[in-house]
Amino acid sequence: MSYRIAVGGFQHETNTFAPLPTPYANFVTGGSWPPLTEGAAVLEKFPGLNLPISGFIDADSGFDLVPLVWAATEPNGFVTADAFDRISDNLISRLLDAGPVDALYLDLHGAMVPEGFDDGEAELLNRIRSAVGPDLPIAVSLDLHGNTSQAFFELASVVTIYRTYPHIDMAETGARAASLLKTRLDHGAPLYSAWRQLDYIIPIVAQPTMRQPGGRLYGMLPGLEGGGVASVDFAFGFPPADIPDVGATVFAYGTDQTAVDAAADAMLSALRDAEDQFRDPMTEAGETVRRAMAIAADADKPVIIADPQDNPGAGAPGDSTGLLQALIDAKAENACIGMIWDPDAAAAAHAAGVGAEIDIEIGGQFPDTGGPAVACRVRVEALSDGNFTFTGPMFGGLQGALGPMAALRVVDPDCGLQIAVGTRRCQNLDQAIFRAVGIEPSDKAIVAVKSAIHFMADYEPIAADVLFAEAPGANPCRIERIAYTRLRPGVRLGPHGPVSEG
Ligand SMILES: [Zn+2]
Incomplete structure (x- = not known):
């Protein structure tokens, strides 16, 4: 039976x-x-x-x-x-x-x-x-x-x-x-x-x-x-x-x-x-970018930088700007970051068309948790409807439906950064997200991803090194700094952390 x-x-x-x-x-x-x-x-x-x-x-x-x-x-x-x-x-x-x-x-x-x-x-x-x-x-x-x-x-x-x-x-x-x-x-x-x-x-x-x-x-x-x-x-x-x-x-x-x-x-x-x-691998975003650039100078594979505190896969919006700003400030060359959740930027890129240069403000819808929008001039390099097939070990075979997406190259301030923006929030756990807008991660010196850990399945195999940046975001990873009000009494806030009074 x-x-x-x-x-x-x-x-x-x-x-x-x-x-x-x-x-x-x-x-x-x-x-x-x-x-x-x-x-x-x-x-x-x-x-x-x-x-x-x-x-x-x-x-x-x-x-x-x-x-x-x-x-x-x-x-x-x-x-x-x-x-x-x-x-x-x-x-x-x-x-x-x-x-x-x-x-x-x-x-x-x-x-x-x-x-x-x-x-x-x-x-x-x-x-x-x-x-x-x-x-x-x-x-x-x-x-x-x-x-x-x-x-x-x-x-x-x-x-x-x-x-x-x-x-x-x-x-x-x-x-x-x-x-x-x-x-x-x-x-x-x-x-x-x-x-x-x-x-x-x-x-x-x-x-x-x-x-x-x-x-x-x-x-x-x-x-x-x-x-x-x-x-x-x-x-x-x-x-x-x-x-x-x-x-x-x-x-x-x-x-x-x-x-x-x-x-x-x-x-x-x-x-x-x-x-x-249990170790905390995060270092301050600017310092992380400088380390990545130093490693990349002698590497033939990309250095991956994760932005764990703005991980959409943990409920953060995916539009925080701390790591983006750090890459621009450091004039990172041959670098990409994505996916930044910014429906307005994606719509502006689609309206302007491939090849157009536009002044734009990226991210920053929630400045209290994710930092302010970043103003820059970008060239629209590629557009996508956001429909693609994931290829990595975790989501391989599933269909992505992320709405209008674009690849934007920052031209002012002068740096070598491409930004992948999209309309529906998504953790960057798969290289197919960049490829959907024509960015090939394995050709990059630095690849910055909105993810905490899941990215490792698909990105660590192509990486010279993997670094974790500490930048503002709504996925707080330092447990002792999380403003809990309802925990059960007695639980410790992180390994050897302070004890909750409940
Ligand atoms: Zn999980």
Whole structure:
């Protein structure tokens, strides 16, 4: 007998410090993520992609799948109550219409904060349980940046979490969710479970699994399984969220409570013991550009500079100007920066046409968090409608729909900088974003990207070096400087950081 499994997804990573909310329209459009997808189209569009739901669908589990709805969009501020209600209601009504199912699989993020609720995923599961009761097995896959609460843990039946950052294993995590759900269903009863919460917040820029201690810690997980333990996973958490349950959590499942508890405790201990090893790689933007120019002078490959605090992939607008200004001030040669979210600049470039020179102000819509607009004269070098296919390890095969884009060469002040601007916010995690406007990153001396860590998957292989600039932005990466007001008491603000009084 094959199990009948309802499948859906609702992903959002909410930065409660970001200046813009996340309305329903953002989910309808998607942008760098696929647009809101309903019913049978879920099974038609997602196979073969690096998304959790893709991995679940593609897994050789023998499940009979019933597609519901899937929605995601670029991280941003609070999900509006309207968006949360509409997508939750859509999912639940399709689940009720589906008739009897053996279980539900949900592709969730783990760090969604809708207006009025601290834990969006817990509230979604709460509403689902209200509709279908307490007994339906619900398998959830989460992003490595999930901030999870005890309420969420108690409402979900089994949870798997990405083990890489950059997230090159999204599909693999969906496949693990399918396997763990099958274990649960074959077992015929709830699995034993454990949930643990780490007592310090890990900065985003210290989290890459291509570096230590991230690689080593996530590498421990397979070794904790077996002997009554079906799975162990943990999330590093997403710091820019002013909610009580921000930070890292561990999940374990199995058929032996003692073994499950021991595995969860072992992982928590390893995370505690790694507190000394999480390093902050950021240096002041001007200093970072000077270092990059010095390295580039002797390199035959580009130096990549990340702008983590203006990472649209963490909810920042993507139009802060600190690193842009530093590149102009240093007269960086053969350099590019992008993508800067500036619909007005993109529209002006499209109106002027290729070859035109225009005086323009770039970025700076949110000067309090991102710095002032930069006035300069630019030549329009290329235009694009913003529709292209991602090619990198994380999003390869997905379609970008970033609206009108342009490549602008700064001609006054005199420097060698090209700026990629676009209309819909998108983290620069893929070289295809530059190539969409005719900029070839591998030919550059310096490539500046609006990203914190995800860029590493596609850019580190072409890089002479990778540097991290500290410039203004709405994704604060120095935890002790984040103006939290609602943290649980006792959690430390960063490794060995000050203790929250709650
Ligand atoms: Zn993430």
